Amino acid sequence: MAHPIKITPPLTDADVEKLKAGDKVLITGVLYTARDAAHKRLMELLDKGEKLPFDIKGQLIYYVGPTPAKPGQVIGSAGPTTSGRMDAYTPRLLELGLKGTVGKGQRSADVVEAMKKHKAVYLAAVGGAAALIAKTIKKAEIVAYEDLGPEAIRRLEVKDFPAIVVNDIYGNDLCKIGMEKYRKAV
Amino acid sequence: MRHISTSEITSKVKELCIRAACELGSDVIFALEGFRGKEESPLGKEVLDQIIENAHIALKEDAPMCQDTGIAVFFVEVGRNAKLDGKLEDAINEGVRQGYNEGYLRKSVCHPLTRKNTGDNTPAIIHTKIIDGDKVKITIAPKGAGSENMSRLAMLKPSQGLPAIKDFVINTVKEAGGNPCPPIIVGVGIGGNFEKSALLAKEALLRNVGTPNSERELDALEKELLEKINNLGIGPMGFGGRTTALAVHIKTMPCHIASLPVAVNIQCHAARHKEAVI
Numbered sequence: 001m002a003h004p005i006k007i008t009p010p011l012t013d014a015d016v017e018k019l020k021a022g023d024k025v026l027i028t029g030v031l032y033t034a035r036d037a038a039h040k041r042l043m044e045l046l047d048k049g050e051k052l053p054f055d056i057k058g059q060l061i062y063y064v065g066p067t068p069a070k071p072g073q074v075i076g077s078a079g080p081t082t083s084g085r086m087d088a089y090t091p092r093l094l095e096l097g098l099k100g101t102v103g104k105g106q107r108s109a110d111v112v113e114a115m116k117k118h119k120a121v122y123l124a125a126v127g128g129a130a131a132l133i134a135k136t137i138k139k140a141e142i143v144a145y146e147d148l149g150p151e152a153i154r155r156l157e158v159k160d161f162p163a164i165v166v167n168d169i170y171g172n173d174l175c176k177i178g179m180e181k182y183r184k185a186v
Numbered sequence: 187m188r189h190i191s192t193s194e195i196t197s198k199v200k201e202l203c204i205r206a207a208c209e210l211g212s213d214v215i216f217a218l219e220g221f222r223g224k225e226e227s228p229l230g231k232e233v234l235d236q237i238i239e240n241a242h243i244a245l246k247e248d249a250p251m252c253q254d255t256g257i258a259v260f261f262v263e264v265g266r267n268a269k270l271d272g273k274l275e276d277a278i279n280e281g282v283r284q285g286y287n288e289g290y291l292r293k294s295v296c297h298p299l300t301r302k303n304t305g306d307n308t309p310a311i312i313h314t315k316i317i318d319g320d321k322v323k324i325t326i327a328p329k330g331a332g333s334e335n336m337s338r339l340a341m342l343k344p345s346q347g348l349p350a351i352k353d354f355v356i357n358t359v360k361e362a363g364g365n366p367c368p369p370i371i372v373g374v375g376i377g378g379n380f381e382k383s384a385l386l387a388k389e390a391l392l393r394n395v396g397t398p399n400s401e402r403e404l405d406a407l408e409k410e411l412l413e414k415i416n417n418l419g420i421g422p423m424g425f426g427g428r429t430t431a432l433a434v435h436i437k438t439m440p441c442h443i444a445s446l447p448v449a450v451n452i453q454c455h456a457a458r459h460k461e462a463v464i
Binding site: 134 | 227233244247249251252254255293294332335364417425426428455456
């Protein structure tokens with residue numbers, strides 16, 4: 001298999017254009033976390049015309065709700081959650097310049113279209129590999145919504161965080177390609 | 187009568203919560219390794235390697251294998267000659283409270299409408315049975331939402347029979363795709379009624395992977411469904427491959443002459459269950 005592509009957010013259009021469905025990537029730098037409850041609050045801010053708690057331009061959002069850190073740990077176990085639950089919110093964030101999302105599972109047709117339109121990618125990490133993934137997280141701080149506990153928005157600093165490109169900006173979908181390739185007629 | 191203190195139940199539950207989150211059963215690891223050897227997709231192999239490595243790290247470092255440490259589900263068998271000195275439900279919930287707090291597990295339970303987190307992962311889901319004897323057997327099966335959300339139930343018509351049951355199971359897995367973190371274990375409950383079929387499906391997941399169904403016809407049906415599911419090509423994490431499910435487990439019971447309930451409870455590869463007898 002090909003060597004992984006190293007990426008460091010904030011990403012530009014040119015960075016995203018290079019990524020193709022099925023590519024392995026290693027992310028180094030900043031990832032912002034957000035999941036169901038945080039997304040809902042972000043939408044409420046946008047509805048009121050207010051600013052988001054972090055500059056979303058060029059960034060990646062990682063869908064994760066980690067376990068609490070034990071004393072001396074940066075973060076607890078921190079694998080991806082199902083991305084489809086955030087489908088309703090994602091196009092609006094892509095419109096504001098979000099360059100990608102990291103989670104697990106498939107995205108809706110609306111999100112795929114929005115990714116093509118705004119030049120953004122969807123990456124998947126291995127669901128359930130939470131203890132392994134946590135080792136790539138070097139720093140974690142809450143930037144908003146501390147009251148949401150595991151659902152608070154965190155700014156993570158990661159080194160060689162492993163992920164796979166599922167949807168690229170060209171309309172390719174790793175899950176569809178992969179399933180077609182390994183399907184056997186019943 | 188044998189006296190059992192509820193504080194003993196609480197401390198056992200606490201320990202079970204933590205162990206379940208961090209120690210993946212050897213049956214699941216063995217199945218993952220077996221399918222890893224047969225997987226045709228290079229990416230699928232890498233995913234399975236990561237999952238196996240993760241399980242080893244979790245065990246070695248007492249770390250939760252998955253950040254979704256689940257809603258705590260219990261199957262409790264209470265011997266009719268066991269006398270508890272307090273409420274069973276309270277004792278279990280206190281154990282969950284302590285286990286999720288002291289074990290640094292994620293509190294994932296909230297009010298269904300306000301979505302406000304209860305803060306201590308309670309209330310647990312508790313299924314109790316009275317059996318013979320004077321012991322209390324507690325089985326915990328914490329369940330994450332990724333796979334639970336992909337579970338389905340159908341009230342089929344008796345005229346549709348077995349072909350419709352097979353289609354329903356396979357289509358449920360197909361629609362779930364990569365969402366429930368494949369490779370999965372598929373629990374199927376056939377018969378009973380609306381709620382009982384769901385409970386049968388969940389109970390079916392408690393059987394160790396690799397152990398055959400004790401009923402020959404059901405064992406054959408499990409193998410047939412497993413092959414068909416793995417022919418879907420969904421693969422590890424939905425990236426394409428030959429390993430979509432590690433096992434299909436079926437439980438049945440008689441149902442109404444006008445009904446054919448079928449429930450499919452999907453379980454991710456973090457198939458956690460631990461038991462203790464007091």
